[in-house]
Amino acid sequence: MKSIAFKAAxxxxxxxxxxxxxxxxxxxxxxxxxDITVPDQPAIGQLMEVQAHFHSESNEAIADMAVTFxxxxxxxxxxxxxxxxxxxxxxxxxxxxxYDPRTAGTHEIHVRxxxxxxxxxxxxxxxxxxATGQQLYRSTAGVKIPGLNVWLLMALVAIVWAILLSVAFRxxxxxxxxxxxxxxxxxxxxxS
Amino acid sequence: MEEVTSPWxxxxxxxxxxxxxxxxxxxxxxxxxxxxxIAWGVYAYSRQLQDGLVVTGMRDRISWGLYITTFVFFIxxxxxxxxxxAILRVSQARWRTPITRMAExxxxxxxxxxxxxxxxxxxxxxxxxxxxxxxxxxSPIVWDVLAITTYITAxxxxxxxxxxxxxxxxxxKLAGRVSGxxxxxxxVLSVRWRGTHSQWQSMGAxxxxxxxxxxxxxxxxxxxxxxxxxxxxxxxxxxxxxxxxFVAGAIFSGVAMLIIVMAxxxxxxxxxxxxxxxxxxxxxxxxxxxxxxxxxGNVSEYLTTGYKMSEGTEFHFRQLxxxxxxxxxxxxxxxxxxxxxxLILLPLTRNIWGVxxxxxxxxxxxxxxxxxxxxxxxxxxxxxxxPSTYAPTWVEISVVAAGFALFALLxxxxxxxxxxxxVWEVAEDExxxxxxxxxxxLPNGAAPEPAGGAGG
Amino acid sequence: MTDGNDREGSQGTQPQHxxxxxxxxxxxxxxxxxxxxxxxxxxxxxxxxxxxxxxTRSEGAVxxxxxxxxxxxxxxxxxxxCDGCQSVEKPPQCTAACIQGHFAPEPMEWIQVFExxxxxxxxxxxxxxxQQCQNPPCVNVCPVAATFSTPEGxxxxxxxxxxxxxxxxxxxxxxxRFFNWGEAPVPEEAKLAPYDxxxxxxxxxxxxxxxxxxxxxxxxxxxxxxxQGCPNDAxxxxxxxxxxxxxGKQIVAASRFLSRNQAxxxxxxxxxxxxxxxxxxHGEDVGRDAFTKGRxxxxxxxxxxxxxxxxxxx
Numbered sequence: 001m002k003s004i005a006f007k008a009a010x011x012x013x014x015x016x017x018x019x020x021x022x023x024x025x026x027x028x029x030x031x032x033x034x035d036i037t038v039p040d041q042p043a044i045g046q047l048m049e050v051q052a053h054f055h056s057e058s059n060e061a062i063a064d065m066a067v068t069f070x071x072x073x074x075x076x077x078x079x080x081x082x083x084x085x086x087x088x089x090x091x092x093x094x095x096x097x098x099y100d101p102r103t104a105g106t107h108e109i110h111v112r113x114x115x116x117x118x119x120x121x122x123x124x125x126x127x128x129x130x131a132t133g134q135q136l137y138r139s140t141a142g143v144k145i146p147g148l149n150v151w152l153l154m155a156l157v158a159i160v161w162a163i164l165l166s167v168a169f170r171x172x173x174x175x176x177x178x179x180x181x182x183x184x185x186x187x188x189x190x191x192s
Numbered sequence: 193m194e195e196v197t198s199p200w201x202x203x204x205x206x207x208x209x210x211x212x213x214x215x216x217x218x219x220x221x222x223x224x225x226x227x228x229x230i231a232w233g234v235y236a237y238s239r240q241l242q243d244g245l246v247v248t249g250m251r252d253r254i255s256w257g258l259y260i261t262t263f264v265f266f267i268x269x270x271x272x273x274x275x276x277x278a279i280l281r282v283s284q285a286r287w288r289t290p291i292t293r294m295a296e297x298x299x300x301x302x303x304x305x306x307x308x309x310x311x312x313x314x315x316x317x318x319x320x321x322x323x324x325x326x327x328x329x330x331s332p333i334v335w336d337v338l339a340i341t342t343y344i345t346a347x348x349x350x351x352x353x354x355x356x357x358x359x360x361x362x363x364x365k366l367a368g369r370v371s372g373x374x375x376x377x378x379x380v381l382s383v384r385w386r387g388t389h390s391q392w393q394s395m396g397a398x399x400x401x402x403x404x405x406x407x408x409x410x411x412x413x414x415x416x417x418x419x420x421x422x423x424x425x426x427x428x429x430x431x432x433x434x435x436x437x438f439v440a441g442a443i444f445s446g447v448a449m450l451i452i453v454m455a456x457x458x459x460x461x462x463x464x465x466x467x468x469x470x471x472x473x474x475x476x477x478x479x480x481x482x483x484x485x486x487x488x489g490n491v492s493e494y495l496t497t498g499y500k501m502s503e504g505t506e507f508h509f510r511q512l513x514x515x516x517x518x519x520x521x522x523x524x525x526x527x528x529x530x531x532x533x534x535l536i537l538l539p540l541t542r543n544i545w546g547v548x549x550x551x552x553x554x555x556x557x558x559x560x561x562x563x564x565x566x567x568x569x570x571x572x573x574x575x576x577x578x579p580s581t582y583a584p585t586w587v588e589i590s591v592v593a594a595g596f597a598l599f600a601l602l603x604x605x606x607x608x609x610x611x612x613x614x615v616w617e618v619a620e621d622e623x624x625x626x627x628x629x630x631x632x633x634l635p636n637g638a639a640p641e642p643a644g645g646a647g648g
Numbered sequence: 649m650t651d652g653n654d655r656e657g658s659q660g661t662q663p664q665h666x667x668x669x670x671x672x673x674x675x676x677x678x679x680x681x682x683x684x685x686x687x688x689x690x691x692x693x694x695x696x697x698x699x700x701x702x703x704t705r706s707e708g709a710v711x712x713x714x715x716x717x718x719x720x721x722x723x724x725x726x727x728x729x730c731d732g733c734q735s736v737e738k739p740p741q742c743t744a745a746c747i748q749g750h751f752a753p754e755p756m757e758w759i760q761v762f763e764x765x766x767x768x769x770x771x772x773x774x775x776x777x778x779q780q781c782q783n784p785p786c787v788n789v790c791p792v793a794a795t796f797s798t799p800e801g802x803x804x805x806x807x808x809x810x811x812x813x814x815x816x817x818x819x820x821x822x823x824x825r826f827f828n829w830g831e832a833p834v835p836e837e838a839k840l841a842p843y844d845x846x847x848x849x850x851x852x853x854x855x856x857x858x859x860x861x862x863x864x865x866x867x868x869x870x871x872x873x874x875x876q877g878c879p880n881d882a883x884x885x886x887x888x889x890x891x892x893x894x895x896g897k898q899i900v901a902a903s904r905f906l907s908r909n910q911a912x913x914x915x916x917x918x919x920x921x922x923x924x925x926x927x928x929x930h931g932e933d934v935g936r937d938a939f940t941k942g943r944x945x946x947x948x949x950x951x952x953x954x955x956x957x958x959x960x961x962x
Contacts, residue, residue, distance in 0.1 A: 044715075073892055073899050075886075075887070075890070075892045075893075075894050076866060076869055076870075076885060076894045076896075077869040077870060077871065078871075078894045078896060078897070078898075078899055079899075080894070080897070080899040081899075082900060083900070083904075084901055084904070085901075085904060100891075102713075102889065102890045102891040103713060103714060103715065104714065105714065131715035132715070133716045133717065134717070135717050135718060135889070136717065137889045139720075139782035139801055139921065141782050141783035141921060142783070150329035150330060153329055153335075154329065157342070160342055160405065160409065161342065161345075163401060163405055164342070164345055164346055164349065164405070166401065167349050167353070167401050167402050168349065170353075170394045170395070170398035170401075171349075171352075171353070171356075171394075171398065173390075173394040174356065174383050174384070174385065174391045174394045175383035175384050176384075177384070177386075177388055177390045177391045177394065244828070244829055244831060245812070245827070245829050245854065246829035246830035246958070246960050250829070251827075251960060251961055251962055252755075252817065252826050252827055252962045253823070253962055255814045255817045255818065255827060256814065310813075313813070314811050314812050314813055315810070315811070315812015315814065315828070315854030315855060315856075316810065316812040316852075316854040316855060317811075319792075319809070319810075319811045319812075320811060322794075322809055322811050323792055323811065326792040326794075326809060327792060328790065328791060328792065328793050330788060331789055331790055331791040331792075331815075332791075333789070333791035333815055334791045337791075420815060420818075421818070423788075423789060423819070424785065424789070424815075425785055425819065425821040425918050425920075426821070570818070574821055574822060575760075575762050575764075575774075575822060575823050576762045576763060576764040576765065576774075577762060577823070
């Protein structure tokens with residue numbers, strides 16, 4: 001079966017926190033018609049829904065059919081088909097994939113299904129994602145407590161060494177003390 | 193100096209000067225023996241430098257052994273000086289005066305030996321300066337370097353400052369009796385001490401600062417040494433009490449080492465008049481107290497982990513209490529904590545011999561404790577593999593023996609050059625004489641001598 | 649006790665300088681104290697953080713996605729497909745490929761296949777590379793930053809800086825770091841190789857080595873040796889930024905693959921945040937029964953080609 005995919009211009013529906021959907025693809029097989037809707041303003045790393053509506057030519061919903069969503073990806077020198085997810089059509093014939101695109105550019109999303117005892121069929125929709133260049137994945141380790149960092153340690157070490165230096169200066173002071181008459185052991189440490 | 197010198201004072205000064213002025217054959221023999229041990233250790237280390245650490249018994253699974261054990265042990269010993277000198281000075285306990293010098297020197301020598309063992313343990317000692325060039329303040333090893341260099345500096349200052357008046361004494365009294373270079377040394381190091389009021393003031397101020405500062409420095413030193421283990425995720429080391437436990441162990445082993453050195457020097461240099469049984473008993477009380485604290489630490493650690501038996505604890509308990517390390521552990525607990533505690537507790541054994549025997553047991557047991565903390569800690573398997581064994585080789589044993597010999601040698605050389613006791617502080621304890629009412633008045637100028645000297 | 653810092657002020661003929669410490673001297677002292685620790689790492693740390701803003705280093709250009717984001721390497725090991733190479737009757741091939749490809753000295757197994765016990769008595773095989781933790785205990789304790797995290801999330805070792813203190817080996821909870829106790833054998837072809845942290849040949853005596861995740865190979869779209877070597881395609885290598893992973897034959901969407909198959913970390917409770925995930929299993933997808941125990945011991949065939957090769961035990 002050949003799958004026919006074409007872009008249909010559509011009015012932008014009001015965005016209510018979710019990207020607006022627009023009709024981008026419809027496929028007609030012998031008995032099954034698939035309408036795939038993809039978000040209008042997809043963004044990298046943002047979860048969105050790709051919805052496939054399965055119905056017969058007479059607009060009868062096709063329910064309880066297992067559907068999988070695929071994409072062809074190249075990575076690490078390998079090119080292969082990747083299964084993005086699966087769903088079962090509900091009573092109104094809708095199956096949705098919750099998906100966040102991770103690369104910029106055009107994605108060809110294939111919807112595969114097997115109707116009744118027929119062969120596996122494929123419908124395609126296209127999704128263009130703009131590049132943002134913003135790093136998504138950030139490793140986080142640790143808790144930032146203001147003021148508690150290595151500068152505190154450096155300050156502590158500096159203070160201790162400054163005090164030690166003052167002790168060293170006292171020794172120099174001893175060496176340079178005035179020549180006064182010597183005194184006994186008065187004023188020494190530890191005299192009870 | 194225009195002080196009145198009494199026979200007691202003269203005797204004190206002569207006792208202090210005696211080690212410096214005469215050298216016996218036994219002394220030379222002892223130094224020669226130590227030098228042989230050190231030379232053999234240097235040879236062993238040269239083999240290690242040539243072939244790498246493969247000549248030791250350490251391997252990937254147990255990657256620290258005798259060297260780090262001895263490093264931690266020596267840093268522990270270094271707490272002798274601080275406790276005795278600083279804390280007793282701060283609390284103005286008079287009985288400390290004859291032993292402060294030895295304590296302070298043991299601190300410095302053991303710090304030097306301890307620091308040496310870290311460098312000996314490195315795989316690339318030629319790159320040791322990388323710690324300065326690229327050091328990370330977040331690393332326990334850098335904390336170690338900072339703490340130990342600070343402590344060495346503070347200890348040197350704390351050793352040197354109260355020694356100035358004694359060095360001046362040497363400078364004044366030893367002319368002609370010792371070689372020229374030593375006279376030069378005393379002249380330089382006594383920094384023109386004349387005993388003037390302003391000099392006493394300066395020294396007093398410096399001493400006050402140093403003795404208060406050195407206590408937190410010393411506590412921090414052994415705490416950060418313990419954190420080299422406690423900052424890892426290995427089961428026997430992943431404990432919050434390591435800092436306090438190690439500091440207690442350090443003071444414990446430091447006091448014991450001080451008692452041993454004190455006993456030896458007292459015998460060899462005839463210091464019985466100044467270091468008496470009282471000193472041994474008082475230090476023995478400290479030893480006994482700390483043995484109780486150590487028992488408490490052991491109970492805390494093992495009861496809390498053993499009650500839960502989480503990952504790794506069962507293996508560690510088996511190897512420590514029943515298996516490969518059982519001999520070490522029970523010797524440490526019973527021979528190194530309980531038995532010395534009993535020796536101090538029982539009046540029968542609370543004398544010089546009892547205290548010295550207890551100290552020897554403690555020093556041996558504390559080295560053994562560091563050994564099983566390091567090696568048994570490493571031995572607990574992290575992943576499913578067979579636990580390894582560690583057996584030190586002749587290289588490690590030779591180098592450790594050389595380290596102890598160096599420790600003994602430095603102390604031996606010290607007493608040959610520097611005053612063995614804080615003469616001016618001990619002199620403050622000169623027994624004063626009061627004419628008893630029943631005794632006939634003596635002619636002016638004559639001072640009655642108390643019988644038996646100032647001891648007791 | 650006499651107060652050394654007497655504040656009698658100018659009194660009699662005693663000059664000020666020998667007894668009191670004025671404010672200026674205090675300031676001078678603190679300045680000197682601060683200067684005295686300047687040789688310590690403070691300066692180098694300050695300069696480094698000022699320049700880079702964070703303390704990660706990278707060796708060469710980092711790998712990026714098509715739109716310029718930095719790749720975050722990860723590995724997913726599907727234990728349902730790992731049978732310790734029992735089915736091919738050889739020593740574990742992931743380890744063998746890594747040893748051969750990197751000239752890992754004996755006895756280092758940078759990826760090591762452990763046999764762990766399962767509840768009930770069976771065993772599972774667990775290929776364990778360096779876990780490339782995001783909260784790495786080894787990086788945290790290194791005194792000279794010889795081991796460091798890269799922007800790609802890998803943990804590397806600079807053997808030209810390592811001082812061989814081995815605190816990182818004490819800190820690693822996965823037994824994944826190996827020490828060059830002696831002079832490791834170097835094959836002829838590697839003697840003139842330019843050393844860098846992602847290409848650890850020739851090995852330096854007295855320093856630490858480990859699995860480096862082969863990011864240099866992935867930059868050229870070549871999968872690491874262990875991934876290539878596995879006969880059952882059990883090891884997936886991926887990028888968390890692009891959310892994709894491959895075992896050489898098949899590509900999966902990483903987040904779905906992990907969630908769907910109950911992936912876990914080794915020693916999750918330690919919170920080292922590893923980049924290596926495991927899917928529970930015992931080789932059942934390649935026909936292994938959990939009670940078939942044992943695997944062949946690892947070998948280092950390349951060592952035999954080097955004259956006088958030095959080796960030691962783990």
